[in-house]
Amino acid sequence: MTQEETLKAIVKEKYSQIALQDKEYNAASCCGATGCCGGDEVYNIMSDDYTQLEGYNADADLGLGCGIPTAFAQMKEGDTVIDLGSGAGNDAFVARKIVGPTGKVIGIDFSEAMLEKARTNADKVGFNNVEFRLGDIEQMPVAANRADVVLSNCVLNLVPNKPAVFAEILRVLKPGGHFSISDIVLQGELPGKWKEVAELYAGCVSGAIQKEEYLRIIKQTGFANITVQKEKTIVIPDELLQEYLTADEMETYKNGSVKILSITVYAEKPAACCTPGAGCC
Template sequence: MNTNEEKKALVKQRYSELALSADELKGKCCCGTNPAISPKKVFTIMSEDYSGLKGYEVDADLGVGCGLPTRYAGLKGGDTVLDLGSGAGNDCFIARAEVGDTGKVIGIDFSPQMIEKARKNATKQGYTNVEFIEGDIENMPLPDNSIDVVVSNCVLNLLPEKDEIFKEIYRVLNQGGHFCISDVVLNGVFPKEFTDSASMYAGCIASAIQREDYLGEIEKAGFKGINVARTKRVIIPDDVLEEHLDKATIDKYKAGNVGIYSITVTGIKN
């Protein structure tokens, strides 16, 4: 996986598989196991419990998030909300409950299988103000200054060009609009064998970068008032490590002063 396109293609393949076989593979793409190796094991290491939230739809919850971005997004009635990497629609439906009938929610995802699943879930609920579009969040098919709030849940870490994504978020937001993103970041220098693992790439660390570099990309895109609203450490079970890595790499990883974290961060377009 030497190119960004190869990395994106792998992630797209894994998430498309998740959409097609959601019941069997639920929870396995984000910090999950390799379905080809152990199809019955399920690890939802980072996923949060959405079940008590208004708007929750069980068929839209694939267990691959790493936070609750809508909790910190400051959504209000009438907002137009964009969810990046919307999957089967979980965060979109939660956001829809916040913005009400006068608001609008748009989900964008690059997997046509996910888009199809999300649209079916929206139709089942009878929603007329939730729309799902197929597209690349590094080059969104949306006009400038058209969104009030951008949310995303454990998606940007999967993609390599975070600078382009944050530039796109800035472009589509209205003046005074803001984002709230839950994502995975790293702390410390990881073994190269760990970060280069193709199977780990489509798992929890994917294209995750150092926390300070991540926040730096947000600042470079022009956002102000950047705030980390929540931080949670992610512990990868030994079972998952052993499916993806050899013993030498695992030992090197555990011996290092490194950490994987889920953060929820906000920023404003002034």
């Protein structure tokens, strides 16, 4: 098994476990008076509050995101939307409310446990314009030029081959379509040992790349009008840092220039040429 395959297996295993837990369990830090025991707080310290959004479904919210891409995605009624790493369906259900009965939302996830949870959530409320497909977002089970909008929330940082994912996004978008993606990126060098910790990789931290590199990949893939719609600094609690760093390493990290950022990025697939050979492509 290659390193890339190993990392993907780690992510799949961890998120399949999380699919079997509720949001309260995932969100509860076990670092208290009894001391740190490690756990799932690494997955949710970056999440934003969805509860006031139309279409929100509490059963689908596992607290695993790092932004609210649906708030920035400029979706409209009748759009076809693809949600990458759709999990239990949180963003997909908000999106389906916006695109309405004439629209369509396709969620893609490679965790069977997450898909089962999402499909159960959809069946409970009778949603018929949202579906969830098993698949790898590096090779999406979707035809080319299918989507008006692509969404993703704190997922691409988990994928080792990010250029492959952006190439797939370009393929499945219609000409003139766009994406809005919330993700974790870095400014400065993360302590080396973090990149070796499986929990942090599955928790979105050590799989992140430099912000400049992230935006460069998007540009090199062929997207236009690239815009950072939102940016915020992620603060890692001391209780969690203590599980991975010594006291000296913690001090160096906290006083250094390294930042873990959540960004929401927008970009467009260029529209098709109106006249063959015109050179506008």
